Amino acid sequence: MAEPILRATGLAKMFGGLAAVRDVSLALWPNQVHAVIGPNGAGKTTLINLLSGDLAPSAGTVIFEGEDIAGQALDRIARRGIARAYQRTNIFAEFSAFENCRLAAQARRQQAIRLFRPARAYRAINEAAERALALAGLEACAAMRADALSHGEQRQLELAMALATQPTLLLLDEPLAGMGPEEAVRIASLIARLAESHAILLVEHDMDAVFNVAATVTVMVDGTVLASGSPAAIRANVAVQAAYLGEAAA
């Protein structure tokens, strides 16, 4: 495990004259959760956008499995095995939960897709979709239309779709946001379980969840990295306490 699965170096994103992200470097390792925390506007979501290909970085490199993917097309990066769950739920409302996952599972097998077989006839795709649904705890809602699911279930579906693409790296943007306490515990333990087989970048506000599952925590403030280290080191870091954890840590 000498090589990280993804190494970003000197990443920057300028919006006009404003630097949303500047000089961010981080390494993501297989089977580990790397958490990114920081106040609103710190550039956490922009960072995810740069890694996923939603945005092209203004500067810097992103080496994923030995190749620089910075600035590559969104769908190409996804097909390499980087899946993203969005902060704002981004599902297909008129499809059932299962169909949402099946569509996601289909994305990695486009070469195998022929035009003239019904979608339900593809076993490998269906199985991947079912597995993802079960992992996210949505088996019971498989046949329900996505827009009929509760808010928490939609968040779970967002995660299930990312899983259904069978990625090696998961970029999770506040997966616990808006969830009830029970669902949040469930998803937090799912993330811990997923870390056994995936590299995970986790942006999250829920501090307890972050410090429990993360091997590394990076703190961002004003678009750049304030500190990075083990959860214990971050908790003890004076600059972090002052800038971010504030009264909660005091």
Added chain:
Amino acid sequence: MNRRGLQAVLVIGLAVLIALPVFAGKYDLDLAAKIMIMAIFAMSLDLLVGIAGMVSLGHAAFFGVGAYALYLLSPEYGAANLIVSLPVAVAAAAVAALIIGLLVLRVSGVYFIMVTLAFGEMFYYYATGARWLGGSDGAYIYQRPQIALVDLGKGHAFYFLVLIALAASYMFLHILAHSPFGHALRGIRGNEHRMRSLGFATARYKLIAFVIAGALAGLAGYFDAAQFGVVNPELFGWRLSGAVLMMVILGGMGRVHGAILGAAVLVLLENFLGDLTTHWLLPMGLFIIAAVLLLPRGLADPAAIWRTIRERRVG
């Protein structure tokens, strides 16, 4: 309407169309053939508009290519070879759709509407000035295509060939819509960015859909030219593109059988009102406004009319 009901209606409709030559006269059969041709055209556009979410206002361009292909393949006073000219016309429309698709699919939404409209008009104006295409007056095709024992100019051969083409086009699009490819197109209509973030090369999916739709529109144009024996630049024009879009909307977007209904209603209405009054566009317009208000999901979902009325009353 549930699936069983729909299947029953489709089978009955097919049976009626097969039996029609027994009890209908030439005028009615010609009208039925015209409806079926427009239905193929409308279904092809529904693949773009209703399934993939790409609203094109230039779809007649490919209809025109299919029609003019037959003209160019017909000897001056003889009949074109059916087995050669039909596939060539469809292929020509597909190639035109491939080239135009590569250009117009760079934009989406309102810009897509504008750019497709512009390309349709480009074809129109080119045809009005092109001698080899007959210029603004168009040109005649004196004999319908034929091959061996099949002569589209005799008996009911033309009618039945168009019916077979309609049924085949419907099956083709129905299967396509339920394949993974069709699901991906629906996903693209819902949220293209999300589809890309899942890993779909959406541009390729849209281009394939555009080419298939163009090819089918070319097939309809070929039959149109064969039926009426004449081509003119109007076949490329925005009026026809608009009319076929109306058929799709009226029939109910995204439901292939809806496009058939939309085509039937619009062609019949035009025919009926045109006999009644020279100002037929006025009642036609009123009808379309009423249909859109009462049937927001189109003729494909007639039950919606009662729901709509009830909701209006409650609201």
